[in-house]
Amino acid sequence: xxxxxxxxxxxxxxxxxxxxxxxxxxxxxxxxxxxxxxxxxxxxxxxxxxxxxxxxxxxxxxxxxxxxxxxxxxxxxxxxxxxxxxxxxxxxxxxxxxxxxxxxxxxxxxxxxxxxxxxxxxxxxxxxxxxxxxxxxxxxxxxxxxxxxxxxxxxxxxxxxxxxxxxxxxxxxxxxxxxxxxxxxxxxxxxxxxxxxxxxxxxxxxxxxxxxxxxxxxxxxxxxxxxxxxxxxxxxxxxxxxxxxxxxxxxxxxxxxxxxxxxxxxxxxxxxxxxxxxxx
Ligand SMILES: Cc1cc2nc3c(=O)[nH]c(=O)nc-3n(C[C@H](O)[C@H](O)[C@H](O)COP(=O)(O)OP(=O)(O)OC[C@H]3O[C@@H](n4cnc5c(N)ncnc54)[C@H](O)[C@@H]3O)c2cc1C
Numbered sequence: 439x440x441x442x443x444x445x446x447x448x449x450x451x452x453x454x455x456x457x458x459x460x461x462x463x464x465x466x467x468x469x470x471x472x473x474x475x476x477x478x479x480x481x482x483x484x485x486x487x488x489x490x491x492x493x494x495x496x497x498x499x500x501x502x503x504x505x506x507x508x509x510x511x512x513x514x515x516x517x518x519x520x521x522x523x524x525x526x527x528x529x530x531x532x533x534x535x536x537x538x539x540x541x542x543x544x545x546x547x548x549x550x551x552x553x554x555x556x557x558x559x560x561x562x563x564x565x566x567x568x569x570x571x572x573x574x575x576x577x578x579x580x581x582x583x584x585x586x587x588x589x590x591x592x593x594x595x596x597x598x599x600x601x602x603x604x605x606x607x608x609x610x611x612x613x614x615x616x617x618x619x620x621x622x623x624x625x626x627x628x629x630x631x632x633x634x635x636x637x638x639x640x641x642x643x644x645x646x647x648x649x650x651x652x653x654x655x656x657x658x659x660x661x662x663x664x665x666x667x668x669x670x671x672x673x674x675x676x677x678x679x680x681x682x683x684x685x686x687x688x689x690x691x692x693x694x695x696x697x698x699x700x701x702x703x704x705x706x707x708x709x710x711x712x713x714x715x716x717x718x
Contacts, residue, residue, distance in 0.1 A: 492600065
């Protein structure tokens with residue numbers, strides 16, 4: 439459980455961090471909360487030769503409302519999002535992540551850059567059509583959530599780039615629900631479903647978003663569910679019929695906790711419950 443030897447720097451600005459990453463080459467890694475990277479290093483599944491700690495860079499930690507959405511600094515810990523209840527679904531989801539220690543150390547930027555499909559906030563960013571901002575030596579670019587998650591633990595944040603900010607649409611007027619299934623309260627999700635529902639004045643479904651966690655090597659939108667429910671009455675029958683589509687287009691990884699079929703079953707059940715919560 440002792441990692442391979444590595445060097446460590448704690449730059450005071452993004453420019454210094456980018457220079458350190460360039461000088462460190464392909465074996466240099468950004469360090470945020472360390473709650474995914476350090477376990478991998480201790481298991482010798484990752485062996486970076488240089489860690490570039492973002493902890494001393496000003497301006498990367500905080501949540502503010504701007505342009506009809508939220509700007510969340512990459513180094514913002516999960517607990518800060520949990521406490522900012524105006525974030526709605528993302529706040530509720532942050533409160534379900536592991537235990538207080540993980541929520542105090544782990545960051546939203548680290549979670550999104552790491553791209554673990556069992557992580558809770560990825561499918562929420564996707565469902566809200568959010569984005570992230572990354573800085574590299576050639577400048578800044580914005581990556582839409584739909585373009586961010588490429589494969590298991592693989593995101594569009596390139597080596598040598600730093601994710602600096604998360605942009606989350608406010609989703610004002612949407613009800614929300616989050617259902618996460620795990621064996622023990624603080625475990626990772628076997629499957630989780632986040633739902634957002636906007637009601638039309640006549641009570642029908644004006645818009646709906648459903649994000650699926652751990653149903654593939656990347657987070658997914660349950661587009662078949664969304665299409666089935668949009669424009670329909672928000673009653674138990676329509677919700678149940680739409681939720682039946684939740685496993686469409688998924689490819690859930692079987693693991694020690696659940697077979698792929700069981701995860702498909704979970705997706706349908708949790709989608710029904712999350713949509714019911716969001717419509718209430
Ligand atoms: C016991 C335990 C239980 C957990 N349970 C859950 C859970 O239920 N749900 C959940 O969602 N998460 C869970 N986590 C993970 C936790 O949320 C981590 O915080 C998160 O996965 C990574 O965030 P971090 O800040 O710790 O990143 P780090 O571990 O520091 O970094 C992770 C990876 O992302 C890269 N990276 C980090 N920040 C940036 C950046 N700003 N720009 C570019 N690259 C960056 C690093 O180089 C590294 O490759 C758990 C962790 C532990 C230890």
